[in-house]
Amino acid sequence: MRPLDWVVLAVSLAGIVLYGLWRGRGSDTTQKYLLAGKTMPWYAMALSIMATQASAITFISTTGQSYVDGMRFVQFYFGLPLAMIIIAAYVAPRFHASGVYTAYEYLERRFDARTRALVSVIFLIQRGLAVGVALSAPALVLTVIMGWPSEVTTLLMGLTVIGYTVSGGIAAVTWTDFVQMLVMTLGLVAALVTALWLSPVDLGGALQVAGAAGRLNPAVWTFDLNDRYNVWSGVIGGMFLALAYFGCDQSQVQRYLTGKSIAQAKLSLLFNAVAKIPMQFFILFIGAMVFVFFTFTKPPVVFDPGVQAKAEQTAGYEAVEREFNVAWNARRAAAEALPGTEAEFKAAQKAMDVARAKAATLAGHEGLNDTNYIFLSFVTRYMPVGVVGLIMAAIFAAAMSTISAEINSLATVSVIDVYRRHLRKEADDRHYLRASRWATGFWGMYAVVTAQYATNLGSLIEAVNMLGSLFYGGLLGVFGLAFFYPKVTGRGAFYGVLLGEAAIFATRFGTEITFLWFNVIGCLVVIVAGVMISALERRGTAAAE
Known part of the structure; x- marks a missing residue:
């Protein structure tokens, strides 16, 4: 600056x-x-x-x-x-x-x-x-x-x-x-x-x-x-x-x-x-x-400047950079010739992505996600x-x-x-x-x-919403019970939240379902469990009387 x-x-x-x-x-x-x-x-x-x-x-x-x-x-x-x-x-x-x-x-x-x-x-x-x-x-x-x-x-x-x-x-x-x-x-x-x-x-x-x-x-x-x-x-x-x-x-x-x-x-x-x-x-x-x-102005091979610097110090970087430059020039040429060159554009983009991945691997960062550095690179x-x-x-x-x-x-x-x-x-x-x-x-x-400890989470916008989705279904479910289910008891609400959170974490680690659906699953489990536990509690109380 x-x-x-x-x-x-x-x-x-x-x-x-x-x-x-x-x-x-x-x-x-x-x-x-x-x-x-x-x-x-x-x-x-x-x-x-x-x-x-x-x-x-x-x-x-x-x-x-x-x-x-x-x-x-x-x-x-x-x-x-x-x-x-x-x-x-x-x-x-x-x-x-x-x-x-x-x-x-x-x-x-x-x-x-x-x-x-x-x-x-x-x-x-x-x-x-x-x-x-x-x-x-x-x-x-x-x-x-x-x-x-x-x-x-x-x-x-x-x-x-x-x-x-x-x-x-x-x-x-x-x-x-x-x-x-x-x-x-x-x-x-x-x-x-x-x-x-x-x-x-x-x-x-x-x-x-x-x-x-x-x-x-x-x-x-x-x-x-x-x-x-x-x-x-x-x-x-x-x-x-x-x-x-x-x-x-x-x-x-x-x-x-x-x-x-x-x-x-x-x-x-x-x-x-x-x-x-x-x-x-x-x-x-x-x-x-x-x-x-960046289609018309050549971007860095890797947007993360630290990883880029490490890659440049490796023996194989020059070959990867040449591969990247060839792909970028092909992408730019396809962009300038649009419409009608969409296939060539996408093929060149794929070749750029391959070269970028190779550079990250050379630097010891295989599978690098440097999404958070793209806008900063443009600005600075x-x-x-x-x-x-x-x-x-x-x-x-x-x-x-x-x-x-x-x-x-x-x-x-x-x-x-x-x-x-x-x-x-x-x-x-x-x-x-x-x-x-x-x-x-x-x-x-x-x-x-x-x-x-939040520096290697990939896309931060996704990371923060994934984190919230692990807990928000349980929160939403218990407030749904509080606002709309007058017969639900404290015990039903308490154990409903625990079961809802268990369902969310089971979905997260046991399935491929994406994080936005965690909120739906957790909320529904809390509500169903809260209503059922409360009904059983009322039935037990009535039987005892």
């Missing part, structure tokens, strides 16, 4: 942090610290929800996902609008009316303390693992740009986020999310404009090349449980995942619990129902346009001065919004559902406020440590 890029990045990040500290002032009670005194307007909540879900992973990995696999990942979100409507109509009003701090507090009122404790622990495990993945994305950026060790980059980002989150609580998190989402939008627009501007073909030509490469494939209608992304997995599995994430995950529920009214909370959810798919389509389209750019090598700094600021803003939201929600559940409920029941409000700040700091440092 050049000096102007560093200025843009530094000013953007400093402004965001200072704004968050300013908006978070006055968070001097537990209710203000964790729920912002229920004063948030709909537009702040709406962009906070969107920013929290977006994360730096969206920038780095979703664009790379589109580069290698086309735009079919957008089907992942096809069920989200319906999920948001259901949450706005049935879930948010119940949480608001109950006056709870956390979603899991509601479960004790409906069932019992052990169901609340079980689900709280599941959330802490799942979200605790995910926060490290979220922090690893911006660390990847700094490592690529600066060559700094990942330990240094994760610590730098972690301390920045911990600073304003510990100080201002959820108010600081929400208002910084609001600004960060605006910065992210500017970064996305800048990335697309630059990709199109640098390509030697116009928009029509770019669409023709992307189409020939199979990168413009937003809808796959074939029903296949083993195919990750098709219309059916997106509409059904994606809807269940969105219901669980936005309706049961405290990192999202806490956003609309801060609303000044239930009407404002509903508006924030419905905004996301309308805006989310277009935003993801736009991000994936950027990845497709980056593919077009080809973006104009100043725009690089803006894109970096957008990536960091996305990371900060997600990490701050996650450590704040982890702290909330730790204090409200564990510490205050089971360990220290009678302390005053100032004690719980201090405990919340300490818990926020703890989870922030936990994220710094766990981020060190």
Whole structure:
């Protein structure tokens, strides 16, 4: 990066942090610290929800996902609008009316303390693992740009986020999310404009090349449980995942619990129902346009700079590089001659992929997935001065919004559902406020440590959703029981969750069914098991009487 890029990045990040500290002032009670005194307007909540879900992973990995696999990942979100409507109509009003701090507090009122404790622990495990993945994305950026060790980059980002989150609580998190989402939008627009501007073909030509490469494939209608992304997995599995994430995950529920009214909370959810798919389509389209750019501008043999450097030191690299160059030239020639040369284009692409795999093997990284480095390579090598700094600021803003939201929600559940409920029941409000700040700091440092182990997960956007899908089916099922099955008992709910999680892990390790369906399977098992166990319990009670 050049000096102007560093200025843009530094000013953007400093402004965001200072704004968050300013908006978070006055968070001097537990209710203000964790729920912002229920004063948030709909537009702040709406962009906070969107920013929290977006994360730096969206920038780095979703664009790379589109580069290698086309735009079919957008089907992942096809069920989200319906999920948001259901949450706005049935879930948010119940949480608001109950006056709870956390979603899991509601479960004790409906069932019992052990169901609340079980689900709280599941959330802490799942979200605790995910926060490290979220922090690893911006660390990847700094490592690529600066060559700094990942330990240094994760610590730098972690301390920045911990600073304003510990100080201002959820108010600081929400208002910084609001600004960060605006910065992210500017970064996305800048990335697309630059990709199109640098390509030697116009928009029509770019669409023709992307189409020939199979990168413009937003809808796959074939029903296949083993195919990750098709219309059916997106509409059904994606809807269940969105219901669980936005309706049961405290990192999202806490956003609309801060609303000044239930009407404002509903508006924030419905905004996301309308805006989310277009935003993801736009991000994936950027990845497709980056593919077009690299069709006419030679890409590196391997996008991961560390692996590329290792490969260059090996004896067989020159032959592999020649093979790659021949294939790339053939692909470019086929692209320039379109239409009518689609077969030649795809054959050349396959030859490039073979050469890339050989280079990775030479470097000792057989089966390398360097999807997360593709967009970074484009940004750092080809973006104009100043725009690089803006894109970096957008990536960091996305990371900060997600990490701050996650450590704040982890702290909330730790204090409200564990510490205050089971360990220290009678302390005053100032004690719980201090405990919340300490818990926020703890989870922030936990994220710094766990981020060190999230560097070899392949596509981060897939990794984080696969991780969530191992737990979300159980969460969704128990809240389904709480909202819609009044005769289900605490015992039925508790053992239903355990059986649902067992079914998910059995599916994961015993079948080839893809992860979006885990949410459906887990939810249905929880509901069926909860209803049956409760019926047996009532029958046993009646027989005893």
